[in-house]
Structure formats: C-alpha cells, structure tokens
Amino acid sequence: MSLAFLGWSEGRVLVGRGPFETRAVPPETGVAFYRNDFGLDSSEPWLIPSESALLSKEEAMEWAGIEGPVDVSWDNLEASPFAEVFQEITTSIRWGIFEKTVPVVVEKGRVDAGGAAALVSRALSASEPLVPYGIVADGRGFAGMSPEHLLILDGRTLKTMALAGTARAEEREVLAVDEKEIREHEFVAQALVSKLGDLGNLSRGARVVMDLGPIVHFHTPIEVELNQDEPVDALIRRLHPTPALGPLPRTGETMSRLIAWREKLGAPDEFGAPFGAVVDGAFRAIVAIRGVWWNGKDVFLPAGCGVIEPSRLVNEWRELRLKREAVKARFGI
Ligand SMILES: C=C(O[C@H]1C=CC=C(C(=O)O)[C@@H]1O)C(=O)O
Numbered sequence: 001m002s003l004a005f006l007g008w009s010e011g012r013v014l015v016g017r018g019p020f021e022t023r024a025v026p027p028e029t030g031v032a033f034y035r036n037d038f039g040l041d042s043s044e045p046w047l048i049p050s051e052s053a054l055l056s057k058e059e060a061m062e063w064a065g066i067e068g069p070v071d072v073s074w075d076n077l078e079a080s081p082f083a084e085v086f087q088e089i090t091t092s093i094r095w096g097i098f099e100k101t102v103p104v105v106v107e108k109g110r111v112d113a114g115g116a117a118a119l120v121s122r123a124l125s126a127s128e129p130l131v132p133y134g135i136v137a138d139g140r141g142f143a144g145m146s147p148e149h150l151l152i153l154d155g156r157t158l159k160t161m162a163l164a165g166t167a168r169a170e171e172r173e174v175l176a177v178d179e180k181e182i183r184e185h186e187f188v189a190q191a192l193v194s195k196l197g198d199l200g201n202l203s204r205g206a207r208v209v210m211d212l213g214p215i216v217h218f219h220t221p222i223e224v225e226l227n228q229d230e231p232v233d234a235l236i237r238r239l240h241p242t243p244a245l246g247p248l249p250r251t252g253e254t255m256s257r258l259i260a261w262r263e264k265l266g267a268p269d270e271f272g273a274p275f276g277a278v279v280d281g282a283f284r285a286i287v288a289i290r291g292v293w294w295n296g297k298d299v300f301l302p303a304g305c306g307v308i309e310p311s312r313l314v315n316e317w318r319e320l321r322l323k324r325e326a327v328k329a330r331f332g333i
Contacts, residue, residue, distance in 0.1 A: 003137075004016045004018075004033045005064070005134055006033065007130075008054055013124060014053075016031060016277075018049060023047075026046050026233070031277065033047040034277060034283075035047055035135060037269035060132075072110065077107045077108075085261045089101055089103060097253075098247055102243075104261075105304075105320050109298075110298060111299060119292050122331045123145055130212065131146050131149070131286045132145055133288065140295040145290055145327075146286040146287055147290065148244065149161055151284070153230075153232060157225060158196070158200075158230075160196070162185060162218075163188070164243070165178075165185035165217055166215065168322060169214050169215065171216075172209060176209065180310045184306045189207070191243045195239060199226050202223070240273070241272060243306070245289070246272075271288060271289070271293070289304070301328070303320045304323075
C-alpha cells in the first residue's frame, strides 16, 4: 500500500494512491505530489499518483481506511546531545557565523499496539489552520498537521507566511510583548520580504498571533503579485528553508553546519522540508513540521526551535517539549 495526502483549499484534502511515478519536473496538467528532503537533494521530487481525488475530510478518512488504535511507548529523551549542539550554536552565533538557526531534537518510541499507519487518519482529522499531510509506503512514512505554508501559487499570486515565535496558550499576552520572540519572528518575516521583493508587488500583513489550542505562534502573511510566471521549483529553492527552519544567513556553509547538527540529533530527512502538490498548475506546499515519522514499529517525533543570541537552553528545551506534547495530544499517542 502506498498513499499520499495534503490539505487543499476550501477544507478539501488531496489524496493520491501509488504506485507513484517519479519525475524531475512537475506535470503541466493533472496531479503530482512534491516530496523532498531538507537539503532539497532529490533529483525526482515529483510523484505522480496512479489515482487521485479532492475529498472532504470525512471522505478522505474513509478513503484512507486505516483507522484503529495506536499505542506508543516513548523512550526517555536525553538532554545532553541537544545541550552540546546548543553550545556549538551559541559559540557560532558569537563568532558571527549565524544570526539564527534551528536545531531539531527527536523523541523516539515504539508502537506497542495497533499500526503506525493509523496515524494517517488522525492527521486527516486536522482542522484549520492546521493542514494534514503525509505519505506512506512499505511500512514507513510520515503524517502531520502543519500550521505553516511555505508556498501557495495560483497563477501569478504567491502566498507565504512567517511563522516563528512560540508560547503556551496561557502566555499569549506576554508573547505579544516579548522582545526575544518578536526579534526571532522578525528575522523570518524580513528574510522572506527580502527574498521575494524583486519578484513583483509584495504586501506584508500585520503580525498576529496564531492560535493552535495549547500553543500559539506569531504569524505574518506575505503575498506577492508576480511580474512574470515563475517555475515552482525555483520558487521553492528561493524560499526554503526560511529562517523558521533554516539558518540565517543561508549559505552553503551555514546549511551544511545545520544539516550536520540535524544528523547528529537524528532528524528525519524530510522534517522541515517542503511537502506539496500541484493540481492543474496550482501549487501548495506546507513545511513538514508537527508530524510523526515511522519505520515499521519505530516512531520518531521531531521538533525544532529557533535559536538566536538571547536564546537560553532551558527555555528552548521547554519549547521543544511543548511542541512535541502538542503533536502527541493531537495524534492521541
Ligand atoms: C520548527 C518548528 O516550528 C517552527 C514553526 C513555528 C514556530 C517556531 C519557533 O518559534 O521556533 C518554528 O519556527 C517545529 O514545530 O518543529
């Protein structure tokens, strides 16, 4: 069994069944999913499904047909590997190599009862602003509910967003005036504006608080009316990774340092990468966060946190736990 899915517009979900035909470029008509790793290293990221449909949430859950219990027992997550990476990051920031970067920690577990594929129908239960996404093949896959769109492209209208700066729902008022969180967010918003400003007429919305139940984030919508048609692969490369998941400045050197830290802490290759789809020329991609990865009975729950000069280890560790706990609660695991 292989399948892929992505929350589409107007509450619908794009679903596709394998086998998938892989391609280097998107088809001009019809449906293809886009799957890549964080470094965008795949030579054939476009996956054309054997059959596809745009369904309501309920229809999509029925279509997936893999409900059932999933009980996961989680290992204790050691803080010391993250503390070492955090130390290396703060030193690199002091040396002026980075202004911001985003380490990723991974909580590991095992499925005790049921099958991990049932996580697909849990992801499909997502409600806006969360977007369900995932792909499953040969007993491995990932499924998530992402709050972050990397790119929505319809004709010459491009939409993206800065999503960074985090607090517990109870701390919503203090988030709004927290200088460190505002600075972290503004790094992302301003980087997006400068990456896209030369492509057309850009409008940046106001910074608002996005409510996700137990967790809240700063959110700034950004829209560009493009001067000309732009190939979607080029736009993805221009945007990804934004400083919400990637380094600032983004250079070959800062990317390889981040990828080395991600590998050291065991981040899945697709975590934080764009996951998307094209339907008759219209493209949407989310950032693959707030998800669960699995391989057979092994389950991985990654989370990242933006680190800037004023960031402190204990606070970041707490934020990482908050993000993981929010995912566990939504998936009921
Ligand atoms: C990297 C993650 O979240 C991103 C999205 C929202 C807020 C973030 C933050 O405040 O660091 C991150 O940029 C994650 O959930 O693993």
